[in-house]
Amino acid sequence: MNTSPIHHATNGVDAHLAPDLLVRMHELMLQTRLLEERLITMIRQGDGYFWIGGPGEEAFNVPLGLLVNKGEGLSHDYLHLHYRSSGTLLALGAEPIDSLRQMKSVKTDPYSGGRNFVGHYSARKWNVVPISSPIEVQFSMAPGTAIAQKRAGGRGITIVQGGDAGTAEGDFATCLIWASRPGNELPLLMIVTNNSYGISTTYGTQHGEPRISDRGKAFGIKTATIDGNDPEVSYRELQKAMEYVRTERRPFLLEAHVSRLYGHSSSSGANFVEDEVDGLARFEARLVERRILSRATLDDMRTRMTAELLAAYQKVREEAPPDPSSIWDHVFATKNVNDGGAR
Amino acid sequence: MNTSPIHHATNGVDAHLAPDLLVRMHELMLQTRLLEERLITMIRQGDGYFWIGGPGEEAFNVPLGLLVNKGEGLSHDYLHLHYRSSGTLLALGAEPIDSLRQMKSVKTDPYSGGRNFVGHYSARKWNVVPISSPIEVQFSMAPGTAIAQKRAGGRGITIVQGGDAGTAEGDFATCLIWASRPGNELPLLMIVTNNSYGISTTYGTQHGEPRISDRGKAFGIKTATIDGNDPEVSYRELQKAMEYVRTERRPFLLEAHVSRLYGHSSSSGANFVEDEVDGLARFEARLVERRILSRATLDDMRTRMTAELLAAYQKVREEAPPDPSSIWDHVFATKNVNDGGAR
Amino acid sequence: MATMVQAIRMALHVGEERLGVTDILGEDVGPPLGGVFTATQGLRTAWNTPLDERGIIGAAMGLALAGQRPIAEIQFCDYVYNTIDLLKLAGGMCWSSNGDFNCPMVMMTPVGSGIHGSLYHSHSFDATATHLPGWKIVMPATPRDAYGLMLSAIVDPNPVMFLAPKALMRVKSLPGEEIPGEPGDDKQLAKMIDAPLGDRSAWRPSWPDTPDLFIPFGEAKIVRAGETVTVVTYGRMVMECAKAADELRAEGITAEVIDLRSLHPVDWATIKKSVQKTNRVLYVNEETEVTNFGEHLIRRTVDELFYELHAPPRLLAGAFVPYVGLAPSLESASVPQRAGIVQAIRELAKHRP
């Protein structure tokens, strides 16, 4: 594998990513952060009941979203995400206002019609399967889309992502087993975003495995553990891993160390945590240092996006709640919508 | 670890086990085999509805039973076994007739009162917790007895055993995680008796891990893969592993390759399989070659034990079925019996 | 005449040839065994999975989300209980995404007692299953119904549970209840579609040409017409109730026996009409009796038919003990038996308000 041209092309430690890509990544990272901060403000103001999200994971999740081969159907990538994936969704092209809608539980929430917590996306047009609250179940489902893609051939892959604590659930092991069946190895990128916490419980008190990614080794699964707080590292390592999965049609287990910048959720206060690495701030400093963006530009961007989010919030505040009788909608499907995509 | 005196004492590849131990192991192995064959005969004659058992695993399970520190309570070993453990139970001192009783579903069945399938033991006096049919659940329960033993100190350990296919269940991963929590490593010997089959499905078609024991490595768990068809190897390796677990109070994952000499169960015909290694026959040939036992003695033993089992069968055939109203017994316990042992 | 297990196999064949079934997955469902009851022998899309029920249900869900048509087998329903969270997710997929995704999969699993299955091959699943919103649930009592309900399950855009009474797997169709297209001669059918004993690597089935026969969900079947008492049941108990009805005919008691065939949706109209005629109703199933689907039906009965009842509606179900024991004395004390059904119908018939 290591001799494939793709790996060479991205392997050079000094090879910087193109400036316009860096700018694009930064823009999405900033947008993600401001969106999450707006959501936190909303919950503080009583415009929602619960907040959970991904501030601290932008440096990993934005590159992930940019690298996804997005679209509907088997030739595009399937995404089995969890509740910290706003960066990925914005990078795919999601509208920030729609997250405000889900936070406010209004009828126009395109992800769940006012039913689910914020950050619980579903976007069939991009193969983003419904995000659910139970930890790690996505790792039991992901082999299914990957099996379909293995059979279909092509370059579409399945991406599944979860936290570090969740790897203690049997579903994580299920995914390792199912991804590596001899002769049926799956085009499946397994991602663990390791923030060293499950709510209040630190990784080190519950896990004897120094690297979660090592769990892939017994199965012959390729692995890596990376600094997910660095968007350039994330981008390059994700690109490598994805290219391997796309072309070899075999699994890869990627562990990314990330931060949890506002604690677990609104239940734990959603206050900024000083002693965690802020990947966005670090990246901005680097962009300024490399003269790719100026401080003034950064300030302008922040002001503009903040205003946009405020305007969006004011709009959402006026939107209607779902009708009570809508609880009866979609208990059953009347037709199969999943195979409507161009395959 | 490797420098501990115990390991040296048992490590020498040439150090034969004492002849009386070999004779004792052989006797129990033969008894186990004949018991299983008697049970198969019973099912053929309509004296039972289902047979499952351990012919082919005697060379591993008998040494295991002999090495157990048997008794009730935390200072003795807890056993979380599965349905192929007759060799272990006979080595602990179980009466063969009691297995016939469970096969015949009579009231006198001491393991379940005529309720459960044969081979589903429960023996509180030896810390053998109830064996149940669902695959691998014992791996989720075993950490519990081991936690109690870790706290109690002493040399008592927990032993959990299951098949190869069952390691695909999340419970196996649960056991790895719970056994290796930093600072709370458990005195837990995890055993996989790998016969390369789950019913009709071969290991190689479903499992990408060349050695199941390798799954322990990411967790810093000590591991070994051994030839479980050789009772001398089994004895020595079990002794080493157990001594490590007893003294270090840390987990060990032992994979033993064994045979499945009469197929999966009566559902698959329970016919002798010619192309698997017969550990008992191989061991007998070795004992004869080393002049520890003669062919004539072996023949006599076989004749005597066969007669004993026939007599036991004739006795059991006359025993009464459980009363219909006994279904209401033991739905609830009226007192706690588990803490009655001397602790 | 086809047995139920042959009927299921033929339906699965039709499914994979004509109705888009892409995967029949489960433990031992592929070659060489083709299922512990032989239900999946010779099927093109059947493959063996790891021994991991969560993986099986999860993979089927993923396949369904990816536009495939999976049929997931749980080898015995006794082993489905570590997947209830996933079943809930599957049943709630369409609702939780507000219609963005649906989850068209079939979960098939053998249920019930009657084969001396002891603690872990005797479970029923209908109480737990009917409490899961978003699932359609069927349970055939004849080979023909198994065939037709399976075809309907395959084309449904929702998750469908196909509960197969294991004691009926080898029971044959009755005359007049054939599967269209099945060969009249049992031996011939067996030769065509049952894998031979021994080495099967070269064997290929030769499938009879059985047409589509979609038995709609929510249509019960009146198995015995009667005037005195309504008996509502499903699965293995259908035959027992029918025979109980036959026995009672000599006493002048005519029981109307209704085979629900599907539990969600349930054919309430047929139950209602019958109870309005007989004014007495007995519900029979094998499940343990506390928080039992029959109790749901009793609730509906008293909600809508209270003043038309000439006797309290009754449930005959499994004893509320942890398991069905292996000894026949235990099994028959735990699960409704013919004599008990006869007795219950007789009591209802004789009951004077």
Add this chain to the structure above:
Amino acid sequence: MATMVQAIRMALHVGEERLGVTDILGEDVGPPLGGVFTATQGLRTAWNTPLDERGIIGAAMGLALAGQRPIAEIQFCDYVYNTIDLLKLAGGMCWSSNGDFNCPMVMMTPVGSGIHGSLYHSHSFDATATHLPGWKIVMPATPRDAYGLMLSAIVDPNPVMFLAPKALMRVKSLPGEEIPGEPGDDKQLAKMIDAPLGDRSAWRPSWPDTPDLFIPFGEAKIVRAGETVTVVTYGRMVMECAKAADELRAEGITAEVIDLRSLHPVDWATIKKSVQKTNRVLYVNEETEVTNFGEHLIRRTVDELFYELHAPPRLLAGAFVPYVGLAPSLESASVPQRAGIVQAIRELAKHRP
């Protein structure tokens, strides 16, 4: 006055100090958090587990088999559904071994809606739970009952489920319903046993001296005496039903509200006596309504009291949809509300046979 969560904490303290509790295990139950509802703050034997519900239940079973007294918390009952197979094993341990082993463990978990919990923090578990033989099941509606039922759960030799209505966690005891020994002043109690915000590493609770108070299982409590209609409920719905009864008093309708407190065993005698007096009965709970424990109680009602009913027995329960939605408009359309209870009681009261 103690809140329910404080009452649970005090009971657990008594458990570990006097009744042999060895382990209080679960996700985030140990320091620093002491439970997502603070139920396990400051407890000596509370420790954090990996994020693995199967491991939690399994470890508790192993601990119980090894003579320990574990209390296993599932953080929300919404996350218990991948362990039903283990719960079945625990409930069947004594039966399957014919009395050789028992399994004395407590499984505690928050249940129900009412905190804007959305899809996965609003589940009820009583339907699934009551279908599991071998378990005792309790569900308190007041702090004092939580205290007394927990103590009884701890000393029981069987597996006991302690279902805590999450919406009531912060509700305080009413006068006359204090826990014996609790300080009269809320602030004082909070200072003694609630962990401070911020760094808690040096904090130690100071426990009030609360005596043993074993509330026996199977004894319901009459929360409102009445003559017109019997209302049988538990958990969060007790308060709603009591307030509904209070509202209706002005109309001359007196509802007798019964808080079951334990579901297995259930206090049938109290229900029966009340229904024999009122001749009308409403069952209320939050669970989705198909195959619901209230339907079991309706079955018992028609089995034993059919001819004493002046109206069909009714169930008011959760809508049979996959989840409770987050928007208040959705939640109130899914779960019984006060107005609906009032209406149902009124209808029963006015019903003329």
